[in-house]
Amino acid sequence: SQKIEQNSEALNIQEGKTATLTCNYTNYSPAYLQWYRQDPGRGPVFLLLIRENEKEKRKERLKVTFDTTLKQSLFHITASQPADSATYLCALPGSSNTGKLIFGQGTTLQVKP
Amino acid sequence: DTAVSQTPKYLVTQMGNDKSIKCEQNLGHDTMYWYKQDSKKFLKIMFSYNNKELIINETVPNRFSPKSPDKAHLNLHINSLELGDSAVYFCASSPGQGITGNTIYFGEGSWLTVV
Numbered sequence: 001s002q003k004i005e006q007n008s009e010a011l012n013i014q015e016g017k018t019a020t021l022t023c024n025y026t027n028y029s030p031a032y033l034q035w036y037r038q039d040p041g042r043g044p045v046f047l048l049l050i051r052e053n054e055k056e057k058r059k060e061r062l063k064v065t066f067d068t069t070l071k072q073s074l075f076h077i078t079a080s081q082p083a084d085s086a087t088y089l090c091a092l093p094g095s096s097n098t099g100k101l102i103f104g105q106g107t108t109l110q111v112k113p
Numbered sequence: 114d115t116a117v118s119q120t121p122k123y124l125v126t127q128m129g130n131d132k133s134i135k136c137e138q139n140l141g142h143d144t145m146y147w148y149k150q151d152s153k154k155f156l157k158i159m160f161s162y163n164n165k166e167l168i169i170n171e172t173v174p175n176r177f178s179p180k181s182p183d184k185a186h187l188n189l190h191i192n193s194l195e196l197g198d199s200a201v202y203f204c205a206s207s208p209g210q211g212i213t214g215n216t217i218y219f220g221e222g223s224w225l226t227v228v
Contacts, residue, residue: 031214032214034214034216041221041222042221042222043117043203043205043219043220043221043222044156044203044217044219045219046216046217046218049214049216051214087154089156093214099144099161099168099169099207099209099215100158100161100169101158101217102158103155103156103157105153105154105155106154106156
């Protein structure tokens with residue numbers, strides 16, 4: 001069955017550094033991958049979508065890569081700020097053609113001033 | 114101005130009770146969802162509706178019954194609540210079914226605690 005793995009351990013970094021979060025998946029080949037941000041007590045908020053034919057996508061200080069050979073996506077936040085502290089979820093479509101999204105467990109990022 | 118709004122935000126109820134969570138979206142989207150996030154933070158889809166038609170029905174107990182009176186509303190009714198139903202329930206919507214990759218817009222969540 002499809003499986004998504006994100007590092008369940010929190011990532012602690014210093015302000016100004018680049019944060020890199022990893023999303024690995026197994027047992028299928030998704031046509032796209034999405035990243036969401038979730039703050040405590042709030043719903044997830046969409047950040048970026050990258051398609052299988054795109055190697056990299058950028059949005060302001062965010063960069064996402066998608067390696068379909070390694071079955072991995074990396075999510076980078078450059079010049080991180082304390083306001084970037086949140087849980088980041090990756091999501092991939094399910095194998096059935098219903099638009100179902102499967103979410104990873106999320107990685108919590110803590111940026112220290 | 115809230116895009117996806119759900120009520121109530123917090124709900125504490127006793128085992129065996131029946132409760133409903135209401136959801137409305139003002140984005141004009143065709144597809145709506147219910148997701149459940151458990152204590153380990155896993156976010157799992159329960160149901161999706163496209164233009165009032167049930168599209169996705171995951172392995173969810175029959176005690177959970179979604180109802181979509183129109184494409185802007187998707188309510189969730191839960192019968193005979195059990196302790197294991199305690200979780201955060203998120204309503205969401207997207208422009209289409211997301212088959213080619215749609216953004217999903219989530220509500221703020223409804224915290225259900227069964228005691």
